[in-house]
Amino acid sequence: MAFFKLLRQSPWSARVGLAMVLINVIAAVFCPIIAPYGETEVVGDVWMPMSGEHLLGTDHLGRDLFTRLLYGARNTIAIAFITTALSFLVGSICGFFAATLKGWVDQLLSRFVDIIMAFPTLIFALMALSVVGTSVVALILVIAILDSTRVYRLSRAVAMDIEVMEYVEAARLRGERIWWLMRQEILPNAMPPLVAEFGLRFCFVFLFIAALSFLGLGIQPPTADWGGMVRENAGAITFGIFIPLWPAGAIAFLTVGVNLIVDWFLHVASGIKD
Amino acid sequence: MAHLLEMKDIWIEGYSDEKWRPIINGLNLTLDKGEVLGLIGESGAGKSTFGLASMGYTRGGCRIKSGSIKFDGIELFEAPEETLRKVKGVRIAYVAQSAAASFNPAHRLVKQYAEAPVQHGLMSFEQAEKEAVDIYTRLLLPDPDRIGYRYPHQVSGGQLQRAMVAMAMACKPDLIIFDEPTTALDVTTQIEVLAAIKRIVKQFNTAAIYITHDLAVVAQLSDRIMVLRYGNLVEENNAREMIANPKEEYTRALLNVRTLQEDKDLDKTEHDIILEVENVSASYTGKTLVLEDIDLKIRRGRTVALVGESGSGKSTLARAITGLLPPVKGRVLYDGRELPPALKQRKKDSLRVMQMIYQMPDTALNPRQRVSKIIGRPLQFYYGIHGKENEKRVLGLLDKIELTPKYKDRYPTELSGGEKQRICIARALAAEPDLIICDEVTSALDQLVAEEILKLLRNLQNELHVSYLFITHDLATVKAISDEIVVMLRGKIVEQGRKTDILTPPHHEYTDLLLESVPIMDPDWLDGVLAGRERKAAQGIKVRTTFIDES
Numbered sequence: 150m151a152f153f154k155l156l157r158q159s160p161w162s163a164r165v166g167l168a169m170v171l172i173n174v175i176a177a178v179f180c181p182i183i184a185p186y187g188e189t190e191v192v193g194d195v196w197m198p199m200s201g202e203h204l205l206g207t208d209h210l211g212r213d214l215f216t217r218l219l220y221g222a223r224n225t226i227a228i229a230f231i232t233t234a235l236s237f238l239v240g241s242i243c244g245f246f247a248a249t250l251k252g253w254v255d256q257l258l259s260r261f262v263d264i265i266m267a268f269p270t271l272i273f274a275l276m277a278l279s280v281v282g283t284s285v286v287a288l289i290l291v292i293a294i295l296d297s298t299r300v301y302r303l304s305r306a307v308a309m310d311i312e313v314m315e316y317v318e319a320a321r322l323r324g325e326r327i328w329w330l331m332r333q334e335i336l337p338n339a340m341p342p343l344v345a346e347f348g349l350r351f352c353f354v355f356l357f358i359a360a361l362s363f364l365g366l367g368i369q370p371p372t373a374d375w376g377g378m379v380r381e382n383a384g385a386i387t388f389g390i391f392i393p394l395w396p397a398g399a400i401a402f403l404t405v406g407v408n409l410i411v412d413w414f415l416h417v418a419s420g421i422k423d
Numbered sequence: 424m425a426h427l428l429e430m431k432d433i434w435i436e437g438y439s440d441e442k443w444r445p446i447i448n449g450l451n452l453t454l455d456k457g458e459v460l461g462l463i464g465e466s467g468a469g470k471s472t473f474g475l476a477s478m479g480y481t482r483g484g485c486r487i488k489s490g491s492i493k494f495d496g497i498e499l500f501e502a503p504e505e506t507l508r509k510v511k512g513v514r515i516a517y518v519a520q521s522a523a524a525s526f527n528p529a530h531r532l533v534k535q536y537a538e539a540p541v542q543h544g545l546m547s548f549e550q551a552e553k554e555a556v557d558i559y560t561r562l563l564l565p566d567p568d569r570i571g572y573r574y575p576h577q578v579s580g581g582q583l584q585r586a587m588v589a590m591a592m593a594c595k596p597d598l599i600i601f602d603e604p605t606t607a608l609d610v611t612t613q614i615e616v617l618a619a620i621k622r623i624v625k626q627f628n629t630a631a632i633y634i635t636h637d638l639a640v641v642a643q644l645s646d647r648i649m650v651l652r653y654g655n656l657v658e659e660n661n662a663r664e665m666i667a668n669p670k671e672e673y674t675r676a677l678l679n680v681r682t683l684q685e686d687k688d689l690d691k692t693e694h695d696i697i698l699e700v701e702n703v704s705a706s707y708t709g710k711t712l713v714l715e716d717i718d719l720k721i722r723r724g725r726t727v728a729l730v731g732e733s734g735s736g737k738s739t740l741a742r743a744i745t746g747l748l749p750p751v752k753g754r755v756l757y758d759g760r761e762l763p764p765a766l767k768q769r770k771k772d773s774l775r776v777m778q779m780i781y782q783m784p785d786t787a788l789n790p791r792q793r794v795s796k797i798i799g800r801p802l803q804f805y806y807g808i809h810g811k812e813n814e815k816r817v818l819g820l821l822d823k824i825e826l827t828p829k830y831k832d833r834y835p836t837e838l839s840g841g842e843k844q845r846i847c848i849a850r851a852l853a854a855e856p857d858l859i860i861c862d863e864v865t866s867a868l869d870q871l872v873a874e875e876i877l878k879l880l881r882n883l884q885n886e887l888h889v890s891y892l893f894i895t896h897d898l899a900t901v902k903a904i905s906d907e908i909v910v911m912l913r914g915k916i917v918e919q920g921r922k923t924d925i926l927t928p929p930h931h932e933y934t935d936l937l938l939e940s941v942p943i944m945d946p947d948w949l950d951g952v953l954a955g956r957e958r959k960a961a962q963g964i965k966v967r968t969t970f971i972d973e974s
Contacts, residue, residue: 315787319850321766322745323804324774337791 159413166409173403177226180219186212188220189371196382196390205395209381214392218399220373226403228289228368229355235293236354237347240300241339245331247301248308259305262298270295271360278366288367292357296350303346307339314338341414348411352404359400375400425496427597427630428454428477433490435472435481435654446485447473447654456597457628461645461662463638463677465869468651470634474600477632478515479507495597512539516591520603522583526575533571536590545594558589561626562619581612585619592623598630605640609732609896610940615968617643617942618953636870638677639942642666643949650674663946678944680870681899683878687725687906689921695723696759697857697890698744698777703753705743713739714914717753721858724888728905728922730895730937735911737894741860744892745777775805778851782863784843788835794821794846795831801853820849825879841872848879852887860892865900877904898941902926910934932967 156164176183185204186192190212197207205214243262247255265273274291281287308331311317317334325334359376361367368374370381378396385392435447447469454460454477462470472485479492479499492499494510516539519525526535537551546554552571559567562585575583584604591599601620605613621644624631635641641648641662648665650657650673658671669675700719706712714736721727729737742748744755746766755762757776763769781787788797798817802808808816818828824845835843844864851859861880865873881904883889895901901908901922908926909919910933918931925934939952959966 314789315781315783316789318747319779319781319787322747322774322779323801323854324769324771325804333792334789338789 155417162409163413166406166413169402169406170410173222173226173406176219177223180216180223184213184216184219186216188216188373190216196385196388196392198390206390206392208378208392209384214378214395217373217378218375218395221375221378221396222399222403224368224372224374225355225358225376228285229351229358232289232292232296232354232358233347233351235289236296236350237300237343239293240297241304241343242331243297244301244304244306245308245335245339246327247305248312249327249330249335255305258301262301265295266298270357274357274361275364275366278361283366283369285368288358288361292354296354300346300350304339304343307342308335311335311338345411345415348407348414352407355403356400426453426493427456427458427495428452429491429493430477431491431493433473433476433492434488435469435476435485436488437472437485439484443486443488445654447476449490450651450654450656452477452649454598454630454632456630458647459624459631459633459645461641461648462632462634462651463636463641463648464651464657465636465871467653469654470636470651471602473651474602474632474634475517477598477600478511478517480511509543512596513543513545513594514596515598515600516594516596518587518591518599518601518604520606522580522587523575525587526583528575531572531574532578532586532590536571536586536593539590540593543594551593554593555589558592558623559586561623562589563615563622564589579612580608581615584608584612584616588616588620588623592627592629595627596629598632599624601631601633603635606635606637610898610942611732611936611968613640613942614940614949614952617949620644621949637942638666639944639948642944642946643942650677666944666946676871680874681903683874683881683903689725689906692722692724696720697723697757698892699756699759700740700744701754701756703740703743703750703755705739705748705750707748709751712751712914714743714750717743717916719909719916719919721890721892723857723890724884725906726884726891726893726904727907727909728893728895728901729909729911730898730901731911732896732937734913736914737896737911738862739914740911741779741862741892741894744860745779771805775801775854776857777860778854778856778858779860779862780844780847780851780864782866784840784847784867785835787847788843790835792834793831794833794835794838797835797846798831798849798853801850805854816853820853823852823883824849839872840868841875844868844876845879848876848883852883852889856889858890858892860894862894863896864893866895866897873900880904898937910937936967 191210192213193203193207193211195207195209195211197203199206203213203215205218208214208217243258247258273295277291278287281291312335317330320330320334358367358374359379362374362376363380365380368377370377375396379393382393382396430450430452433447433450434445436443437446450473452460452473462474464470472481475481476487477492477494479487479502481487487500490500494515497506497510499507499510526532533552533555536555537548540546540551541548555571556567559570564570564582564585570578570582578586588604604620605616608616617640623629633641633644645662647660648662649659650671652673658665658669658674660670665674666678669678698721700717703714703717704712705714717740729740731737739748743750746762746764746769749764754764757773762773795814795817798820799813802813802816817831821828821830826842826845830842835846838846865876868876877900880891884891893905905922907920908922910917910925910931912933917933918925926938930938942948956966956968
């Protein structure tokens with residue numbers, strides 16, 4: 150109920166963002182029904198222009214671009230979501246632990262995270278993926294570990310702010326154990342910044358997967374994936390065919406949509422009165 | 424004869440929840456040159472809003488809907504920016520509650536003093552510097568030639584507050600608005616600042632509006648007093664008249680705070696000691712001691728008041744007792760048995776018998792938990808009571824704290840300050856403790872609300888025979904509710920004993936100063952104290968007005 154009230158008071162930018170994300174989610178969920186052709190089905194000539202048969206034309210192998218775009222939404226969004234969820238699980242639990250237990254636990258975790266963060270993410274990912282291979286599981290794990298470090302930093306900072314509140318001290322004095330403190334006292338109060346961060350992380354993961362796919366180490370063909378599609382069709386530009394702009398535009402579209410929602414969410418959570 | 428300030432039929436509104444709501448409802452105010460008007464009321468009454476409106480100014484989210492504000496014949500309501508600029512800061516000045524927040528920490532005091540007169544073209548910087556020394560001397564600041572060249576963090580709270588008063592006087596305004604200038608100060612510092620304000624206002628024949636919630640303080644300075652409540656005028660009268668003969672029920676209630684008394688038979692429980700602090704010393708860094716050689720005994724069913732000013736170590740002692748700050752020396756005994764020094768090492772039952780209530784009800788309750796969960800958790804945790812039995816007990820506790828059952832589903836954000844504090848009390852009671860440590864539990868509440876909380880605590884003590892370690896800096900509260908008093912200064916106990924013994928002379932020098940500094944509801948109190956000090960100084964007796972090292 151509170152959510153609908155929030156919706157009514159939202160600015161137009163948030164509604165636009167919501168619509169944009171909703172379109173993507175519907176595409177991802179219902180693509181087997183909406184898509185006119187199969188994901189990897191070759192249905193026409195290479196790089197055909199937009200027509201009634203092929204809404205956005207065909208790609209470099211003659212597959213329908215619109216279908217590929219829809220399936221790409223499903224694959225990329227699903228993987229990005231799972232990765233973000235995993236990174237949040239690991240990152241926030243470790244962050245809360247560090248903030249609540251302090252002392253050497255905090256030191257150990259923080260320095261470990263510092264070491265991982267010292268590597269440039271793309272290089273680290275390329276290196277790791279070259280070693281363990283590019284299966285979907287490997288992709289998810291590598292990116293999740295890399296991203297969990299950022300989540301760790303944020304959740305630790307937020308938890309430290311909450312941990313000094315007197316109601317946490319009151320729970321401590323009662324004799325409550327650490328799990329209760331983290332789950333009942335800290336987590337509910339840490340939600341707003343964490344949810345906002347989830348949205349932002351999702352976008353970054355999304356872009357990261359797209360970048361890795363573009364470099365050939367992400368989602369492997371023939372699975373549809375927007376980054377991969379940009380790579381595969383990049384050659385079309387030299388012929389004046391702007392086909393790669395479709396998947397690239399789709400990436401931008403989703404990212405902008407999520408960002409608009411996150412902006413609005415942060416604004417609401419900050420409590421600043423208009 | 425024309426008044427200096429004439430405010431007629433002022434209506435002020437504030438914007439919240441998408442609507443404009445009234446804050447001040449058609450109030451009038453007149454003030455003559457050199458007159459001091461006290462504006463009192465509880466928080467939310469609208470005193471600051473109304474006081475600031477005398478300058479034609481409202482804080483963000485508020486607006487003056489209608490009314491006339493005539494300052495020395497100039498109409499300030501809806502006046503152009505240029506007119507207001509010539510008045511604000513120059514002819515009407517404002518002294519805020521928090522000196523620390525009002526000074527720019529990056530600039531020296533004298534530079535900030537000189538800002539207003541130089542900006543308004545009244546004098547050059549060099550002239551302002553000279554005048555600053557003069558005003559600092561009048562305000563009895565130490566080392567007036569050089570104190571101006573210090574930064575705000577290099578002077579004490581009371582000195583900073585006086586520096587702010589000096590800054591307000593820089594342009595020799597006709598009117599100064601004092602907004603709770605001494606609320607955040609200790610009593611011994613408060614008395615200095617009050618004396619300084621009184622002197623300077625008289626010397627320059629400045630009119631003043633003194634805003635506060637403390638009737639005893641306002642009685643010392645004002646010629647007239649206006650009592651506000653919910654944006655309306657309750658009573659307005661000459662100060663002496665109002666104190667002697669309050670007409671309205673509300674005014675009478677404000678005058679009678681802390682008059683509840685309770686005399687117990689203390690001999691009965693003399694040997695029933697539940698908590699003993701034996702020779703405890705504690706430190707945060709391991710080097711400087713914040714507590715030194717503390718010896719304390721708390722007996723069953725008694726209220727032991729722990730008094731001291733900020734930094735004396737009262738809250739630290741509470742942390743040492745509860746195990747949050749393990750002592751470096753000494754031990755804490757409960758019921759004759761020694762308690763492990765650190766919280767982590769203590770058993771559940773040892774934790775259950777000592778409960779704590781905090782000063783700020785806003786941060787003491789988890790905003791994401793309902794009342795039923797907040798009160799029900801200790802029952803679950805200590806006694807393993809769940810489900811229906813838990814609900815029943817929660818309702819029983821709500822009844823004990825005088826709240827109706829409908830409160831059980833509310834969130835803390837939906838409660839008032841007094842209600843939140845009651846929930847904190849219920850949370851402590853749920854564990855059925857022997858000792859409750861009350862850490863400044865009434866300091867953040869309005870006078871009348873605090874009164875109710877103290878009555879509730881007293882009733883609970885009579886019914887349940889629970890002991891209180893009542894930490895406070897407010898001596899009026901101590902006089903009202905304590906059985907024993909412990910006076911602390913800079914980490915050491917200066918004096919302790921039964922209330923009657925401590926409150927009758929002879930006292931330790933510090934206790935003497937503390938007791939003397941508590942304002943009483945008598946317009947001549949301040950003059951009396953100052954005269955007494957002057958007499959002693961004239962006789963050659965050294966009068967210590969502060970026990971803090973001021974270097």
